[in-house]
Amino acid sequence: MTYDGLDVEKIRKDFPVFSRELPDGRPLVYLDSGNSSQKPNQVIDTMREHLAFHYSNVGRAMHLLGAESTDAYEGARDKVAGFIRAPSRDEVVFTKNASEALNLVAYSFGNPAVTDPRFTLGPGDEIVISEMEHHSNIVPWQLLVQRTGATLKWFGVTGDGRLDYDPGVITERTKIVSIAHQSNVLGTVNPVAEVAARAHEMGALVLLDASQSVPHHPVDVSRLGADLVAFTGHKMVGPSGIGVLWGRAEVLDAMPPFLGGGEMIEAVWMDRSTYAPVPHKFEAGTPPIVEAVGLGAAVDYLTGVGMESIEAHERTLTAHALDALREVPGLRLIGPDTIEERGGTLSFTLEGIHPHDVGQILDDHFGVAVRVGHHCARPLHLRFGIPATTRASFYLYNTTGEIDALVRGLHHVQKVFA
Template sequence: MTALASHRPPDVPSLDVDAIRADFPILSRTVNGKPLVYLDSGNTSQKPRQVIDAMAEFSRHSNANIARAVHQLGSEATEAFEGAREKVARFINAPSSNGVVFVKNSTEAINLVSYAMLAASVGQGSDERFRLREGDEIVISEMEHHSNIVPWQLLCERTGATLKWFPITDAGRLDTSGLDELITERTKLVSIVHMSNILGTINPTGAITKRAHEVGALVMLDASQSVPHMPMDVVAYDVDFIAFTGHKMLGPTGIGVLWGREELLAAMPPFLGGGSMIETVTMARTTYAAPPARFEAGTPPITEAVGLGAAIDYLTALDMRAVQWHEKELCAYALPALESVPGLTIMGPRVPLGRGGAISFDLEGIHPHDVGQILDAEGVEVRVGHHCAKPTCARFGVAAMTRASFYVYTTEAEIDALVDALHTTRKVFG
């Protein structure tokens, strides 16, 4: 292990990675005749058998719809679904589960807030905190995932508001030097990525949140990459909304979370209309249920919620501080190892501080798609492309990048396999 391990706080345990890997059936398979080296967890993580089994057990024994029946199966399903909501609340230290809204992914969570603001902007008697007019502003950053850019572009186009953004430094950090000029009395919302999916940068949010609240703006964190990899405390971060997704944190696809302050959710108009989100319906008008039900129209992803709850149980047992330190140590090992490859340039922070376990790079003269194909032939699975972050790629003068991303089951030996495969790639392309 790296020298960084000596700085681990004494109360933070180390992960037993061999024992963890034994819980993940897929890690025992081969790819192209080689042992699987899965380095694409920032895209989708793998699932431990505990998550797979929990979902299968629910489907075998308690499958039913929720909040719609008084029979035994319906009661069991409702209890399991709401139990998962309680687990999410505890995991992010939310004051209660009433601020936890189940959605299908982070993209839907961000769009929910965006469309609620649109509805408030065109409706009568809406809460002024959500109403946008011409001249109002929304602030994001240049390192956002498209899901935290496009919804706000659409909202600005439809309301006459203006979109502004923090730039990125050459070192891959958020440039907050113009904070007071960027966030002003015209700002209605600041929506910032907490950990960049492409650069790995962990953004310090304290000064941004403080400034936003000083001018009366709301703050949203895209925590898709941070919640799976580090402790999250929504009270300590003092934000108004966070978004994250199950499939990046050992859980299933098809479920994510919007957390919001309860009083804000209660003031927001609904996103989707239909069953279960109503208080009462007549042919003349409808009144809406209190959050979170207000934002969960129709049959929700029940089995997926059970899986997310099981994933949270697994991560909680590991200790999220240990998860964060494991990845910090992997980064300390991987960064110099990757830079030993001729022509390789790391995009983003080149030190294991203020960054997570997603490392993107360019291999001079070789397109990332070619890099990905050679690595796949060696059993090494990475992601290539623009990573749904085209503005970030443009900022660094490339059309695409190759990204290796780590998680609880990643080993130094797998990083060695990646580096060896990159040397092979270099030889193949001369």
């Protein structure tokens, strides 16, 4: 199976989960990578080897294991920086996930420890998000406006699942614009450059939730137009428990520490402390060492396959899925119905059938794993007047045959409820 130069059959052999059989001998059809991707042997083996032979705490021990562990941890930072084309490795901050990265940024605004006017926040100031955001890019801002009295504003979503971009939403009172690079429900890729240009014109900072884009597309943070970018490891064939915040060096320098403790300090007295330079200023305590090493291995794996090839492969899968799902009676796609400016995430409803029932039958009878619910994007579902959707999301190891299996399963679901 070769798609757009991608040898998917070879790739699938790298992922041990695809060698297992489900009950009744059914193969696993995993269409839930938008939630969390599967892991290749190369990542699993690298993490196991580090735990078995090289593990020690980082940055502290003056012995061989400490040096090896520190080198592996900092080497992972180098790999991530190269992967996203960061101008400097010191602009890469390790967090436990994208949610923590987004909260880290939100914590900086309205903080009395910050004197930089870009981060001062109070009544009359504004934060702009969008109606398609994951809860991780909504709730931290809601908490922030509760603390500061600032105003939360948002872009709407059009009927076809595109950002309803009105530049007038961003004003001279806007301090930060924080939006998804790619929607985890709609698959929509947002016009980041246009939004960022307007935000910067008004003096605002721009934060992107890139959890759904970095794993699937070549991303160059220095060209996106954003000041800060958050993403997570477990969606890009890496482990859970590790995420990344990239930020322009001068922006990170201006931000206060998010957590206090070991390793994030320069010097400590009983009445005050000074802080280590970025990125260590934001990495208090023992970090997720093995997880970072695993993320580095994931970056190596994706780089070896080629992000351009992965993007092209997913484009082929998405085009096939859009065509195939049109043949399912009563199916309503929530999101763009064309391939332009969208990724390989398709959410839909079946008339008269609850998504939970759809997902259960697909799993029980066809071994097709999809996601059901509001996908941590309840306001978006409210906008479309629905409580939940069924979501199929694709990655480098999926095939058009698996999409056909999904469609056969959906026809069966309709027969069950006929």
